[in-house]
Amino acid sequence: MDVLDWFARWYAAQCDGDWEHGFGPSISTIDNPGWSLKIDLVGTDCDGRTLDRITHNYEHENDWWTCWTEGNVFRGAGGPLHLRSLLEAFREWATGTP
Template sequence: MDVLDWLARWYEAQCDGVWEHRFGPSISTIDNPGWSLKIDLVGTDCDGRTLDPITHNRGHPTDWWTCWTKDNVFEGAGGPLHLRSLLEAFRDWATNVR
């Protein structure tokens, strides 16, 4: 399944009439240039899980991405061609529930 379709299904599965009013994923741009991804984990299967920072840097100023958790939020940032990398990192992490 495409990662964007997976994220849409993951989001839909979290929606219970309350959760989506306070929490959810957020995708925005950063000025490096690049992308920022934040996904609230409260009330999800990933609630309380942590991820130590993982970083991929391929040597070019825009060819990088990194992900981590902080304050029960999955966060990621990356260069302009790495939105998919951030989404795939979340999917890989979220589906590896311990």
């Protein structure tokens, strides 16, 4: 399944009438340039899980991404072509499968 379809289904599965009003994912841009991904884990099937920082740096200065958890939030940041990498890293971490 495409990672964007998987992410939409994961989000829908977390919505319970309350969670989506105070928590949830957000995708925004950063000025490096690139992407920022923040996913509140409270009340999800990933609640309380941790991820030590993983970082991938490639040859070009905008060709990088990193993910970690902090304060029960999954966080990711990456260059302008790595939004998919961030979502794939979340899927792999959340499901435990590559």
